[in-house]
Amino acid sequence: MKKSIIIIIIFSSNFCLSQNLVSNGSFEQIDTCILTAGGLYFANNWWPVGTADAMNVCSTNPNYLTPSNPFGYQLPFDGNGCAYFANYAEPPAPPDIREYAQTKLSDTLQVGVKYYVTFRISLADNLEWASDGIGAFFSIDSVFGVGIGNMIDSVPQIEVPVGVPIGKNGYIDH
Numbered sequence: 547m548k549k550s551i552i553i554i555i556i557f558s559s560n561f562c563l564s565q566n567l568v569s570n571g572s573f574e575q576i577d578t579c580i581l582t583a584g585g586l587y588f589a590n591n592w593w594p595v596g597t598a599d600a601m602n603v604c605s606t607n608p609n610y611l612t613p614s615n616p617f618g619y620q621l622p623f624d625g626n627g628c629a630y631f632a633n634y635a636e637p638p639a640p641p642d643i644r645e646y647a648q649t650k651l652s653d654t655l656q657v658g659v660k661y662y663v664t665f666r667i668s669l670a671d672n673l674e675w676a677s678d679g680i681g682a683f684f685s686i687d688s689v690f691g692v693g694i695g696n697m698i699d700s701v702p703q704i705e706v707p708v709g710v711p712i713g714k715n716g717y718i719d720h
Contacts (some may be wrong), residue, residue, distance in 0.1 A: 618671020
Protein backbone atom coordinates (compact mmCIF):
# COMPACT_ATOMS: atom_id res chain seq x y z
CA MET A 547 0.00 0.00 0.00
CA LYS A 548 1.41 3.37 -1.00
CA LYS A 549 1.78 5.84 1.84
CA SER A 550 2.04 9.46 0.93
CA ILE A 551 2.02 12.70 2.75
CA ILE A 552 -0.22 15.22 1.09
CA ILE A 553 -0.33 18.69 2.48
CA ILE A 554 -2.96 21.26 1.58
CA ILE A 555 -1.44 24.66 1.74
CA ILE A 556 -2.41 28.29 1.33
CA PHE A 557 0.23 30.98 1.10
CA SER A 558 0.19 34.61 1.96
CA SER A 559 3.05 36.99 2.39
CA ASN A 560 2.59 40.39 3.95
CA PHE A 561 4.83 43.06 5.32
CA CYS A 562 3.90 45.61 7.99
CA LEU A 563 1.76 47.69 5.61
CA SER A 564 -0.23 44.56 4.74
CA GLN A 565 0.68 44.53 1.07
CA ASN A 566 0.28 40.96 -0.16
CA LEU A 567 3.22 40.04 -2.38
CA VAL A 568 1.80 36.61 -3.30
CA SER A 569 -0.63 36.81 -6.18
CA ASN A 570 -3.47 34.27 -6.03
CA GLY A 571 -2.35 32.97 -2.63
CA SER A 572 -5.62 31.08 -2.24
CA PHE A 573 -5.15 29.27 -5.58
CA GLU A 574 -8.73 30.13 -6.51
CA GLN A 575 -8.07 31.99 -9.77
CA ILE A 576 -7.71 29.14 -12.25
CA ASP A 577 -7.62 28.84 -16.03
CA THR A 578 -9.96 25.85 -16.23
CA CYS A 579 -12.16 23.62 -14.10
CA ILE A 580 -10.83 20.54 -15.91
CA LEU A 581 -8.09 19.89 -13.34
CA THR A 582 -5.59 17.05 -13.73
CA ALA A 583 -2.55 15.57 -11.98
CA GLY A 584 0.28 18.05 -11.74
CA GLY A 585 -2.20 20.81 -12.52
CA LEU A 586 -0.89 23.51 -10.22
CA TYR A 587 -0.02 25.43 -13.40
CA PHE A 588 -3.80 25.88 -13.90
CA ALA A 589 -3.77 28.21 -10.87
CA ASN A 590 -2.87 31.66 -12.17
CA ASN A 591 0.69 32.73 -11.30
CA TRP A 592 1.67 29.32 -9.88
CA TRP A 593 3.64 26.40 -11.28
CA PRO A 594 4.78 23.10 -9.80
CA VAL A 595 8.09 21.40 -9.35
CA GLY A 596 7.10 17.78 -9.63
CA THR A 597 3.38 17.13 -9.79
CA ALA A 598 1.86 19.51 -7.23
CA ASP A 599 -1.86 19.92 -7.84
CA ALA A 600 -4.57 22.57 -7.76
CA MET A 601 -7.97 21.76 -6.27
CA ASN A 602 -11.09 23.84 -6.72
CA VAL A 603 -14.83 23.71 -5.97
CA CYS A 604 -15.53 23.90 -9.73
CA SER A 605 -13.35 20.90 -10.70
CA THR A 606 -15.00 18.51 -13.13
CA ASN A 607 -12.55 15.82 -12.00
CA PRO A 608 -13.56 14.43 -8.58
CA ASN A 609 -9.90 13.74 -7.72
CA TYR A 610 -9.23 17.50 -7.69
CA LEU A 611 -12.52 18.67 -6.22
CA THR A 612 -12.66 20.47 -2.93
CA PRO A 613 -13.90 20.08 -0.28
CA SER A 614 -14.42 16.34 -0.88
CA ASN A 615 -11.93 14.22 -2.84
CA PRO A 616 -10.15 10.85 -2.50
CA PHE A 617 -7.81 12.30 0.13
CA GLY A 618 -10.62 13.34 2.47
CA TYR A 619 -12.67 16.43 3.23
CA GLN A 620 -11.24 19.93 3.66
CA LEU A 621 -12.81 23.27 2.83
CA PRO A 622 -10.46 25.82 1.27
CA PHE A 623 -9.18 28.22 3.92
CA ASP A 624 -10.14 31.21 1.80
CA GLY A 625 -12.10 31.27 -1.44
CA ASN A 626 -12.69 28.31 -3.75
CA GLY A 627 -9.31 26.70 -4.17
CA CYS A 628 -6.18 25.30 -2.61
CA ALA A 629 -3.05 23.41 -3.62
CA TYR A 630 -1.87 20.03 -2.48
CA PHE A 631 1.45 18.33 -2.74
CA ALA A 632 3.27 15.24 -1.55
CA ASN A 633 6.52 15.65 0.29
CA TYR A 634 7.13 11.99 1.08
CA ALA A 635 6.03 8.63 -0.31
CA GLU A 636 6.88 5.02 0.49
CA PRO A 637 7.44 2.31 -2.15
CA PRO A 638 6.13 1.45 -4.65
CA ALA A 639 6.13 5.24 -5.23
CA PRO A 640 9.51 6.77 -6.09
CA PRO A 641 11.62 7.20 -2.94
CA ASP A 642 12.06 10.65 -1.46
CA ILE A 643 9.50 12.15 -3.83
CA ARG A 644 9.00 15.87 -3.43
CA GLU A 645 6.44 18.26 -4.87
CA TYR A 646 6.74 22.02 -4.59
CA ALA A 647 4.60 25.04 -5.41
CA GLN A 648 6.26 28.20 -6.66
CA THR A 649 5.23 31.68 -7.69
CA LYS A 650 6.82 34.99 -8.49
CA LEU A 651 6.34 37.71 -5.89
CA SER A 652 4.53 40.82 -7.11
CA ASP A 653 7.40 43.04 -5.97
CA THR A 654 11.09 42.73 -5.10
CA LEU A 655 11.95 42.13 -1.45
CA GLN A 656 13.90 45.03 0.03
CA VAL A 657 16.88 44.77 2.38
CA GLY A 658 16.04 45.98 5.88
CA VAL A 659 12.26 45.57 5.51
CA LYS A 660 10.52 43.01 7.73
CA TYR A 661 8.17 40.64 5.94
CA TYR A 662 5.50 38.37 7.41
CA VAL A 663 5.01 34.98 5.77
CA THR A 664 2.10 32.69 6.63
CA PHE A 665 1.53 29.06 5.68
CA ARG A 666 -1.87 27.55 6.24
CA ILE A 667 -1.40 23.81 6.21
CA SER A 668 -3.70 20.82 6.67
CA LEU A 669 -2.88 17.12 6.51
CA ALA A 670 -5.18 15.14 4.22
CA ASP A 671 -7.75 13.09 6.19
CA ASN A 672 -6.96 9.72 4.62
CA LEU A 673 -3.26 9.81 5.44
CA GLU A 674 -1.54 8.81 8.64
CA TRP A 675 1.83 10.57 8.36
CA ALA A 676 2.76 14.23 8.44
CA SER A 677 6.02 16.06 7.84
CA ASP A 678 7.41 18.95 9.75
CA GLY A 679 9.95 21.38 8.40
CA ILE A 680 7.73 22.75 5.60
CA GLY A 681 9.31 26.00 4.44
CA ALA A 682 9.72 28.77 1.90
CA PHE A 683 12.77 29.34 -0.25
CA PHE A 684 13.22 32.75 -1.84
CA SER A 685 15.23 32.84 -5.06
CA ILE A 686 15.95 35.33 -7.81
CA ASP A 687 14.75 32.80 -10.40
CA SER A 688 12.70 29.60 -10.66
CA VAL A 689 14.01 26.47 -9.01
CA PHE A 690 14.01 23.01 -10.54
CA GLY A 691 13.98 19.58 -8.95
CA VAL A 692 16.69 17.03 -9.66
CA GLY A 693 16.23 13.32 -10.32
CA ILE A 694 13.18 11.12 -9.99
CA GLY A 695 12.25 12.60 -6.59
CA ASN A 696 12.50 16.26 -7.75
CA MET A 697 14.80 17.14 -4.85
CA ILE A 698 15.67 20.83 -4.64
CA ASP A 699 19.20 21.44 -3.37
CA SER A 700 18.24 24.55 -1.40
CA VAL A 701 17.70 25.36 2.25
CA PRO A 702 14.52 27.34 2.95
CA GLN A 703 15.04 30.74 4.55
CA ILE A 704 11.74 30.29 6.42
CA GLU A 705 10.75 26.95 7.89
CA VAL A 706 8.05 25.63 10.19
CA PRO A 707 10.04 24.46 13.24
CA VAL A 708 10.74 20.74 13.54
CA GLY A 709 8.21 19.10 15.84
CA VAL A 710 5.35 21.53 15.19
CA PRO A 711 2.33 19.30 14.48
CA ILE A 712 0.30 19.47 11.28
CA GLY A 713 -3.24 18.31 11.93
CA LYS A 714 -6.28 17.16 9.98
CA ASN A 715 -8.89 19.36 11.65
CA GLY A 716 -8.80 22.59 9.73
CA TYR A 717 -5.70 24.57 8.93
CA ILE A 718 -2.66 25.17 11.07
CA ASP A 719 -1.38 28.73 10.71
CA HIS A 720 2.43 28.81 10.52
